[in-house]
Amino acid sequence: MRPLSAFRAPLILLLAALCSCLASCGGSTNSQGAVSGGQPDPGIALTQVRFITPPMGWNSWNTFACKDTEAIIKSVADAIASNGMAAAGYQYVTVDDCWVGGRNPTTGQLYPNATTFPDGMQALAAYVHSKGLKFGLYTSGGTNTCAGIAHGTRPPSYPPGVGAGSLGHESVDAQTFANWGVDYVKLDYCGGSLTAFPAMRAGIAATGRPMFLSINPYSANPTLPTNFASDGTLYVPAYADMSRISQDISAKFTSVTSIIDTSAADAAWAVPGYFNDMDMLEVGNGMTADQDTAHFVMWAMMSSGLNAGNDVRSQSAATQALLTNTAVISVNQDALALQAVLDTADSSGSLQVWTKPLSTIGTRAVALLNRGTTAAPITVNFSNLGLGGSVQATNLVTGANLGTVAQSLTQTVPPTGVVLVKLTGTDPVAANGALAVQSWIWSAVQSGTVGVKVFPGGSPLPTGASAAGAIVVHGKNYIDGMTVNAPAQLVYRLNGHCSTFQSDIGLDAAAQGAGSVDYQVWADNIELYDSGIVTSTTPIKTVQVSIAGRNTLRLVVTDGQDGVTNDIADWANPSLVCS
């Protein structure tokens, strides 16, 4: 089964363009004279992501739970349209659980609770649209919604109909939602079946309406492995635009930090067009101002969806200012859409530096996060980030210009708080020749490190690399390359001056004849190459793609849908042709 392309819109024309470019791109000899394994592999059709940046909006659950009504949703839409949130980028107004009245036995369609949503969902969607906003709706992948399941016997205060989920009705529900004008589907799990997720994607695709699909495989599903981005059979980024990664958030700093850690562990799964959802925001719901800021900043840094979960009609000026801080939001909405990764932490783990490369060359967003109980200085060393030159620093929360600094920046950070800075310096830009000796600007690996073997022997390793053993694929020895444990990703700046990326690919000898992976090559959020499933018996493939005019190159090795055990994979003799 093809992990990605089966559900992403194929760009046939671009494929044709690539093929003609490849034909004229010259031979398969890399810059060091190493001949790769034959004709370039065509891979699977090029794909384009549905949504490049994470969704922003509001969701009813954290404040209203089962007390949501049409009147509340309308007044929330009014508030978002007029209080600066819409202007700051909040788009989706999502009705969470408890809107369902039941399923019509004749038509098979869901209908809303007539008491709480008397005018129906089509009228409500039209109202939200009239405010310049988009409309989101909840359903579940079970026979019940979560309010029906999680509470066992439905409390008398709950409306009827919570027992109608979408399992087995995904197509008809997707069509009903499309008819109503839904723009965003939140698909919960709660005692359901994981098959509901791809079925809903297929249902949405059949409607032709570009509805965002946000899934939650975790609700009432405590046995699910912490990382569900692939459970060994389903590869989530193939069908979901965003997936929850944790149990439900609460307005406590311990909940916030635990979700940060979970998201960090899942960073290597987040390919372009797929976001790890850290859950709806609890900003404005009772934490301290510093904690709210740390929460909001880290959700922005980790490219999570930003769905406000407070009562935006009556929020404090401080909450409103935080939620509409466009400098912080621009970090979340950066077109490169990389998730922040942990740079360093002190020995207690409470003083942390998180880094997220931004799309403008030479820029990083850096969060200095203090999880402890006393104020403390936290230092970011620019060399760790691969950032050179004199570095200009700005505090993105306050807007304060921190001046030009050399080598490192230290800020005092309040307890359970954050300082978010933007750094502008000089980036390593990829150069002509072997890629293994070059520095990436971002890597995410779920386990182990990226092992690099360089040629000639003794060349310095890129920052963040460890020395790999020999690169051996099917008994063939390579002079250089990167060995990764899937899922793993590496991102390089190209800055528009390279024309071709080439590499041999295959499972490393260390996979011991087992394992299966999927290789993907992305540039600027376009998937240029997808290998499909590569196992230890798949002959060596040669990837050769045009990267002319591209600014970033992203090399992904992900699961081959049988779990990641033994998924030790090589980029063998990877090279660039650059001017």
Ligand code: GLA
């Ligand atoms: C689950 C989800 C929540 C919310 C409720 C609704 O708990 O994780 O976000 O949708 O269900 O019942």
